Amino acid sequence: xxxxxxxxxxxxxxxxxxxxxxxxxxxxxxxxxxxxxxxxxxxxxxxxxxxxxxxxxxxxxxxxxxxxxxxxxxxxxxxxxxxxxxxxxxxxxxxxxxxxxxxxxxxxxxxxxxxxxxxxxxxxxxxxxxxxxxxxxxxxxxxxxxxxxxxxxxxxxxxxxxxxxxxxxxxxxxxxxxxxxxxxxxxxxxxxxxxxxxxxxxxxxxxxxxxxxxxxxxxxxxxxxxxxxxxxxxxxxxxxxxxxxxxxxxxxxxxxxxxxxxxxxxxxxxxxxxxxxxxxxxxxxxxxxxxxxxxxxxxxxxxxxxxxxxxxxxxxxxxxxxxxxxxxxxxxxxxxxxxxxxxxxxxxxxxxxxxxxxxxxxxxxxxxxxxxxxxxxxxxxxxxxxxxxxxxxxxxxxxxxxxxxxxxxxxxxxxxxxxxxxxxxxxxxxxxxxxxxxxxxxxxxxxxxxxxxxxxxxxxxxxxxxxxxxxxxxxxxxxxxxxxxxxx
Numbered sequence: 001x002x003x004x005x006x007x008x009x010x011x012x013x014x015x016x017x018x019x020x021x022x023x024x025x026x027x028x029x030x031x032x033x034x035x036x037x038x039x040x041x042x043x044x045x046x047x048x049x050x051x052x053x054x055x056x057x058x059x060x061x062x063x064x065x066x067x068x069x070x071x072x073x074x075x076x077x078x079x080x081x082x083x084x085x086x087x088x089x090x091x092x093x094x095x096x097x098x099x100x101x102x103x104x105x106x107x108x109x110x111x112x113x114x115x116x117x118x119x120x121x122x123x124x125x126x127x128x129x130x131x132x133x134x135x136x137x138x139x140x141x142x143x144x145x146x147x148x149x150x151x152x153x154x155x156x157x158x159x160x161x162x163x164x165x166x167x168x169x170x171x172x173x174x175x176x177x178x179x180x181x182x183x184x185x186x187x188x189x190x191x192x193x194x195x196x197x198x199x200x201x202x203x204x205x206x207x208x209x210x211x212x213x214x215x216x217x218x219x220x221x222x223x224x225x226x227x228x229x230x231x232x233x234x235x236x237x238x239x240x241x242x243x244x245x246x247x248x249x250x251x252x253x254x255x256x257x258x259x260x261x262x263x264x265x266x267x268x269x270x271x272x273x274x275x276x277x278x279x280x281x282x283x284x285x286x287x288x289x290x291x292x293x294x295x296x297x298x299x300x301x302x303x304x305x306x307x308x309x310x311x312x313x314x315x316x317x318x319x320x321x322x323x324x325x326x327x328x329x330x331x332x333x334x335x336x337x338x339x340x341x342x343x344x345x346x347x348x349x350x351x352x353x354x355x356x357x358x359x360x361x362x363x364x365x366x367x368x369x370x371x372x373x374x375x376x377x378x379x380x381x382x383x384x385x386x387x388x389x390x391x392x393x394x395x396x397x398x399x400x401x402x403x404x405x406x407x408x409x410x411x412x413x414x415x416x417x418x419x420x421x422x423x424x425x426x427x428x429x430x431x432x433x434x435x436x437x438x439x440x441x442x443x444x445x446x447x448x449x450x451x452x453x454x455x456x457x458x459x460x461x462x463x464x465x466x467x468x469x470x471x472x473x474x475x476x477x478x479x480x481x482x483x484x485x486x487x488x
Contacts, residue, residue, distance in 0.1 A: 036247065036315040043172040045239030048246040049114040050121045050176070052230050053105045055223060057094050057125075084133035084198035091129020098122035109234050117176045127183040132190035133198050150193050158182030221359025225393070228363060229386050232370045233379050241321070241379050248325035251311075252303065253333060281345070282407045289341045290416040290474030297420045298427060298457045300333025305431045305453065309446040328383040334424070335394040338417055342401035351404045358400060362393040416473065423461040430456045 036044075099122050106115040135150065162178025191197075230249070234242045303310070307326040311319055346355050369385040401408065431449050440448060465475045 036319060040318065041240040041243035041247070041321070042238075043175070043243065044247055045234070045241070045243030046111060046114050046172045047117055047121075047175040048230065048242055049105070049109045049111050049234055049239070050118040051179070052227060052234065053102075053118060054094075054098060054121050054124055055227060056231075057098055057101075078201060078203045080133050080136075080196065081198050081201035082203055083136075085200050085202055087129045087131070087133065088200070089129075091126040094125035094129075095122050098125075111234075111239055113239075117172065120176050121179060124179060124183045127180070127187050131187045132194050132196055135190050135194055150189055154182065154186045154189055157185045161185075217356045218359060221356055221363060224363040225359050225366070225389075228366055228370075229382050232374075233382055236376050237379050244319060244322040245325055245379055245382070247315075247319070248311075248322035249329055251322075252326050252329035254303075279407070281348075282405075285341055285345055285405075285408065286412055286416060287474070287477065289338070289413075291477070292340060293337045293417050293420045294461070294474040294478075296337035297334050297424050298453070300330055300337065301424045301428065302450070302453050302457075304328070304330035305428060306446055306449050308435070309442055309449065313442050313446055324380055325383050328380070328387055331387055332390040335390045337420075338413070339394045339397040339401075342397045342405075345401060345405050349404055351400075354400050354404065358393060358396050361396050362389045365389045365392050415471070419461050419464050419468075419475070422464060423457040426460040427453045427457040 099119065102115055102118045102122065105118060106112055135147075158178065158181060161181040162174060165178050166174035168174075230242065230246055233245045237245075304327050307323050307330065311323045311326060315322070343355050343358070366385055366389040369388065370382065374381045374385065398413065402410070431453055434445075434449055434452060439445075461475065465471070465473075470476060
């Protein structure tokens, strides 16, 4: 494949995947806003305890068998059967462990009301483990139209079931049964939309597990990095506080995660094709990182700057306690935008251990702060510690990628990041002054701040880009693509 075609396929695939992801998440966002107005923070907190427990148990047994199937370019039916068998065994084991340990989990969180939901949600890993392993082909072969049909259909059907249940039951059981229904729908759809019919086999377990064993540790590290904060909040504070914190954390990462995730799904297979061609890998890496910083940074910081208006308007007045959490946690996306591509480069080059190490550095740093520094009097401390750890993780990733991929210089990182950083700074200064001097009704103020923030960011970035004589990078790429699209 020619270099320019690979670059174009990454961008086309990324924007197609962005549309997939945003349609999927838009439905999820609407669902969240509707459920937040029907249910209470305590309802969300009770279910959060159950979902945290399910996720933690699941991730400790998740072998990440999809990654070997993508990395092995000539994978056979036997490889897929082996991967599916491992997934089924994993799901059965996780469900069994959860059913046995549910009473102890409820006791740990001092939340007896979470016991029954946990018994039901324990079956989710088993249902998802049965999903058709052939879905990996959609990702591996960049078949985004097929992936679109699967994700959107599953999301819409799950959304309808959950909202109807919430309107009918008016309790946290709507979230429980809605989650189970969504998992079941996803499994059934996987066989409807892909012709593969896997069978039980462990014939190719060696090549699958040789990669998966490290993916297991990577998944554990990533899960703990994202969710360990919720375990501390759930242990030290009430279900209502946990509900506000978990929903705030979910909303805070949406601007960054919903933009970064489509990039990352396309980057891994694209990087894999050029793992032995460092000049081309460097070009793709810098292009991807430049686009990520240009787009994701303002989205993440923008949410933090408009949280005061967005939370009460979208969620309702009973969620005001979530505002300070959003204002802090949204900044995490700012740092992830700089480093997310670096993790995939290390993974493609075979440095899975270093990827794992970065995750566990952050987990260890957060655990130390929470256990030895936190006073336990206010959950806002946990949010600040999570942000500090994100900065530590960004610095660690930067250092390691310079070691394993030395063709990328410090100046390359700086050239990709300094214009978006200055644009974000200009946006922040403007919105801070709007808060001080402008008084409007809440909906008008939110719209006004969003529009002003976008203009401030775009104009600042373009002004600096012109001053620098329009260097090649994310700005030039997007402008050229925009002009080409208009002409076409």
